[in-house]
Amino acid sequence: MNRLLKVCTAVVCFGLVNVAFAQAKISKPGVYSGYAKEIADGWQRFSQYVAVRDGTKLAVDFYRPTNKGQLVTTPLPLIWQFTPYRRALYDASGKVISRQAEALLALTKYGYVIAVGDTRGKGASFGFRKAMHGQQEEDDSYDLTEWFAAQPWSSGKVGMYGGSYNGGTVAGAVTTMPPHLKAVFFGITDFNMYDGWIRGGIMRYSVGADNPVSDDLLTVPVDEDKDKSMLKAAVAQHHQNPLMNPMMIALPFRDGWSDVSDSYFWSEVSYSNYLAQIKKSGVAAYMYGGWADFLRRDTVLSYVNWPNAKKMLMGPWAHGSTTGFDFATEHLRWFDYHLKGIENGINIEPPIYHYVVNAPADKAWRSAKDWPLAEAKATNWFLQRETLSANAPTELEAKDELKVVYGIKADVEPLREAPVTKGASEWDQKGLTWTSAPLTAAVEVTGHPLAQLWLACSAEDSDVFVVLEDVDEAGNSQLVADGRLRLSLRATHQAPYNFLNLPWRRSYKTDEHKLTPGQPVKVTIDLMPTATVFKQGHRIRLALTGSQGRTNYQQRETAPMLTVLRDATHVSYLSLPLQP
Template identity: 25%
Template sequence: MTISVQRTGPGPLSPDATQYMVRMRDGVHLATDVYLPAGDIEPGPTVLTRLPYDKCGEYTFMPRIAAYFTARGYRMVVQDVRGKFRSEGETLLFVNEAYDGYDTLDWVINQPWSDGTVGMWGDSYYGYTQWAAASTGHPALKAMVPRVTGTRLGELPVPVPGRRTHDVEMSVHRFYPLSMFHDRDILDWAIDWTRRPLAAQVEEFFTAVGSRSASYDLWFPHPVSLRRFPAGSPFDAPAVPVLMTIGWWDNCAPWQWSDHRELQRRPGWARNEYLLLEAIDHENTSHFEPGVPASVDRMAARYLDPAIEFFDVFLRGADADIPRVRWQLANTGDPTLRSSPVWPPAAAYPLVWRLADAGETASGPAGGTLEPVSAAAAAPAGGVAVWTHDAADPVPSPVTDPFAFLREFPDERHLAERSDVLVFTAAPVTGPLDLAGPIRLDAVIGSDGPEMDLFVRLTDVAPDGATRLVARGQQTVLDPGDAFAVTIDLGHTGYRLPAGHALRLTLASSDAPEFVPAPGTGEHRWTAAETIPNQQRLHLGATRLTCTVLPC
């Protein structure tokens, strides 16, 4: 099979910027664009963004973002990270961002247009580079706005001695080093996720492009733990005011919620954390504009104004009160940001459902039932629901691009028709039910296989049967045996279930190709050439769904 590769190199330099090759401590030079406010010759605060997606490219529209910041009096510095596009050095994920960030901050504050104060801004990997810079404790970094990201962004899930659970491997985990971090350019190509072994296709790709990916080779077949933060954990560094933007439908949100929990455990960071919880996906598509691709010209206000407000306070000393938590309640038609001193809101409380009708769960959309109970629960419903996981015929992922989930925001009712998907549906609500906070499933599962993936989706079923995602979570369980207790974190949401709608819970053992299916043999998912079906079990009597809701 021939591997087809499309290579995208650096875009043209912006006429609004001056490019500098900034020297790092080891002599490597990084390509760095500087945008200055028109006619502003006095030193002032700077916004720094370090990214791997081309500082001049169309994907991240940095020249237009820079124009938005400079029009409001900020200097903006945008840099290609080491080994990407116009920057020198080895192309390698994660490991150089801490000290490269420190050295870039040093360079910025020594320029005549800088007043010595810097804020960092950006999404995804260029949110991660903010945490890397923060880990060094550079005194010039006064505020940061990491969006849809996390300190563990892209962390490869590997077994931990003594633990029988870990995250399920996303397809992008190993594919990212083969596309975005193979070399200086972006390489677009496709893996056939049905053709095994997957690793053989990677070798075909290396032959096609005539080079290997250092990041991939460090992770395969025996992963090396990459030292993301050589200066120490960012949470051990001096606290910096941080505005955390998290999307309800962001597929990378679990990493950012993990950071939030860590920040709340550290008093210094907890005092400096602000949350902006939006009804968006990873690519900034809004739930209030489903199907509309993100465009900086159209979304500039919601995308950039919160950062400017934040920087005005923490870089310029503006006298403004920024709420600790701002959040959107999706499915209301009203994108207004609500505010709260804490998350979840103080009035929120847990609402618990048990699962019933084991024999009906895999019989189609009607399925089993979700029955609300008190947290103390009366006599549990019993029974064992059984389904078969077959990696040769996995449950399909409902969207083609999980990073832009809301561009498609599909009707998922067809998934409930599969015999390898368990279905539990509650009675329609008689009045609006507002979900606002964390969601989890405490379950007891089993399998005749050596490992088991459990995918859990909570959906909204409209009166016409249309079924759309509210929240989801997943885990891999090693050696599950007949009965293993597991908690599935479905993340957080702010979502209104309208009157007449019903909650539906579905459970499965695959979601492909977004996640690499377990082959059923216990072999490495990328080297397994064959698959075998596994019989999976869910013990209903010991399983509970807990949502956080607001009073009616």
């Protein structure tokens, strides 16, 4: 009898342990359990045209949760994305796939509708666009948001998500203040489009700004378009889309007027100019980026300037990558709180979660309250003869000269994964370099490096590129951060928003000041933010060139001579934000 009692007690206790384990609640970055209830085991895709305010029909797909083959009829919150990259395609077997929707389709089982729309003039949508991220596109996002909210299967609470261009459509939507848009999750996009695309006055090229119109014919048509006649009619209108790269090349100054967009383009498409509207919207934002992403400065500027509830995630990633982090789970945590009212603690944990490159694995991910980190200490590394030194120069005359080399192909915009360089980089081989002695202890750089340089040029203008590199014991140079500047646009101004005390350049046409050949000028160039450990035995290197891959740099008939002065009167240095 006693033995039977012991067995029964053990079974009951074991059952209680299992129940307790099943109910355990965990909510932290990338990890989430015990809060979200599963209500579905599948989804069903629907596709149709929605007419916006001017009558233009835009193609949308929405994925509604199903349970045992039946649609869940309870009104649910909806999360959607607005894209120019075709909302749905066919794979090699003829199956419909969506690169945009698939990232969050797992959320359907937790009671969310996921939707994707083709922007005007793209995919299967009708019309044409005057400009990417223009006011018309933003108005379209407002209309679709409110249409989604009004559907009988919608709870009326709407969120948006997306990265890169699709992150820009998210920010643009918020500026229009749709009443039913409550929270967004976006990143790797521009805060101010001029500074993102013409950083330092030098334009970058985009690989995706002007995809061929013929690509749109590969888009999956909406459900009612059985013979693809509507798709063909829509794509025929896309030929009216202007090319974006040539238009932007024609606008080197921030205050340039575009006859193509019929606007002051850079002002119209930069959501940094609409912070008052964003504040009025009340929309909460989770922003993400990566330390190898070419728009990471914009990500941190978006975070520090966002006037409502906010969070920021910065990983070790290049543009478009989130390897090693459960991105869908983090979306679920965010939207559970803001669209469903689930108290999962995401609103009270430290708002910043960031990775430190090269840190020990168990210490690589960190939480922080503010950006930049309060404990960072700016430390100067002075340019000496081919070296970076802790000691300020004492020489009365010292300089380094570079005959600019055009045609450098190395660029600072890796897609998906950051490349690994073997040996000296192309910047090292074709530019000037200053390199520290091997580090006697590891050094952590987290924040925004700055390069103060005294420069002279044999021509009236030149573009200057600086690259911060981590050089290992074998001499392999790895890109850490970069900065750039067109010297004729060196004048600095008070930024109209929080620019983190970095040098901000208004870059109006009237701000262009040509150089006097041979006369030195002092410039401060901010490099992209980073969080990187330079390991013991490694060296810190600053490289300077006059050209760079994937940029519209100046090319003169005769390449100019650049002179870097580094004497006691003309002190040039690299400033690094070091962590204790």
